Amino acid sequence: MYVKICGLSEPAHVAAAVEAGADAIGFVMTRSPRRVTPERAAELAALVPAHVLTVGVFRGEDPETVRAAALTSGVRAIQLHGRHPHADFLALRDLGVTLVRAVDSGADLRCGAYDEDLLLVDAPHAGSGQPWDWAAVRGRPSGRWLLAGGLSPHNVAEATAAADPWGVDVSSGVEVAPGVKDPALIEAFLKAVRGAR
Numbered sequence: 658m659y660v661k662i663c664g665l666s667e668p669a670h671v672a673a674a675v676e677a678g679a680d681a682i683g684f685v686m687t688r689s690p691r692r693v694t695p696e697r698a699a700e701l702a703a704l705v706p707a708h709v710l711t712v713g714v715f716r717g718e719d720p721e722t723v724r725a726a727a728l729t730s731g732v733r734a735i736q737l738h739g740r741h742p743h744a745d746f747l748a749l750r751d752l753g754v755t756l757v758r759a760v761d762s763g764a765d766l767r768c769g770a771y772d773e774d775l776l777l778v779d780a781p782h783a784g785s786g787q788p789w790d791w792a793a794v795r796g797r798p799s800g801r802w803l804l805a806g807g808l809s810p811h812n813v814a815e816a817t818a819a820a821d822p823w824g825v826d827v828s829s830g831v832e833v834a835p836g837v838k839d840p841a842l843i844e845a846f847l848k849a850v851r852g853a854r
């Protein structure tokens with residue numbers, strides 16, 4: 658099971674996620690309590706070994722703004738929330754990074770439909786920590802897709818059993834306050850996922 662830990666802003670928390678075995682680490686570069694500047698994301702990304710994917714998270718920005726932030730930060734993946742048009746994904750293709758389309762369950766759930774590499778199926782309000790009806794998407798997404806939205810060390814096994822995703826993504830569920838990660842919760846989340854299958 659592929660695991661992405663999102664919304665990291667401190668070197669110690671990046672180290673904790675890498676140590677715990679995360680496959681991908683997200684830096685939020687849009688309006689959020691977890692927001693980091695592209696320059697800060699570059700500092701954090703420099704701490705991440707090559708086998709862990711660094712992901713820049715955006716919502717609603719135009720492709721040129723996303724491009725500039727991705728180049729400054731050096732992230733190896735771009736995650737677009739907010740029903741970006743297909744053209745936005747095509748406009749970023751030449752960067753050669755992994756493209757992630759983040760949607761709620763009402764969207765087109767075919768991974769690749771917008772020329773993205775990964776699909777992330779999230780709650781209606783990204784980063785809110787609100788659980789939703791994960792079972793409702795079981796069998797609907799195709800291809801490589803991550804389940805997100807209200808996951809935590811306590812419920813991720815239940816969620817993966819319900820939705821049968823290729824991977825999972827968490828932010829609030831490994832925090833002690835909005836934007837403040839807890840290394841022990843990050844470790845507990847990875848343990849809960851790896852033990853879930």
Ligand SMILES: O=C(O)c1ccccc1NCC(=O)[C@H](O)[C@H](O)COP(=O)(O)O
Nearest residue numbers: 663689783784785786806807827828829
């Ligand atoms: O995390 C945010 O604040 C955020 C803001 C705007 C767009 C996306 C955001 N997060 C994206 C993520 O990948 C989260 O990990 C995902 O939505 C799950 O969040 P949570 O329910 O808090 O685990």
